[in-house]
Amino acid sequence: MHLAVPGPTSKGPADKFIGDVYLNALHAGEQPSRLRSAMVRFSPGARTHWHSHPVGQTLHCTDGMGLVANRDGEVILLRAGDTVHTPAGEEHWHGATQDSLMCHLALVEHESGQTATWLEPVTELEYQAAHSKHTR
Numbered sequence: 001m002h003l004a005v006p007g008p009t010s011k012g013p014a015d016k017f018i019g020d021v022y023l024n025a026l027h028a029g030e031q032p033s034r035l036r037s038a039m040v041r042f043s044p045g046a047r048t049h050w051h052s053h054p055v056g057q058t059l060h061c062t063d064g065m066g067l068v069a070n071r072d073g074e075v076i077l078l079r080a081g082d083t084v085h086t087p088a089g090e091e092h093w094h095g096a097t098q099d100s101l102m103c104h105l106a107l108v109e110h111e112s113g114q115t116a117t118w119l120e121p122v123t124e125l126e127y128q129a130a131h132s133k134h135t136r
Helices: 124-133
Strands: 021-028 035-042 057-070 075-079 083-086 092-096 102-109
Touching (some): 035 057, 057 124
Antiparallel strands (some): 035 102, 057 102
């Protein structure tokens, strides 16, 4: 057993995020574990690009409010305490609402070292549309 020390805070790269996003790696499992976890903080309006995960992803919102949307048009409003799972291969994005910070724990498993396939940015039109169709 050992105390896991979070990695230093790094700014989310522009080829994966829109707006100000900050990440702290929390855990990178050693074999046989494939778990990777991070604390991700989004400023209002910040979000990921479209992406998918080979083994799925679980997000647990710890603060603020955010959105998770998939290609089918489903949108979920996240509030502190909410947990959402995206299945393996499902293209989606997530981020803060327009007027709130959002922080979540991201839990993924890697497959041959890969945790995500990154795609195109979420357009402003897609982002605005998500605000009007979220489910709660």
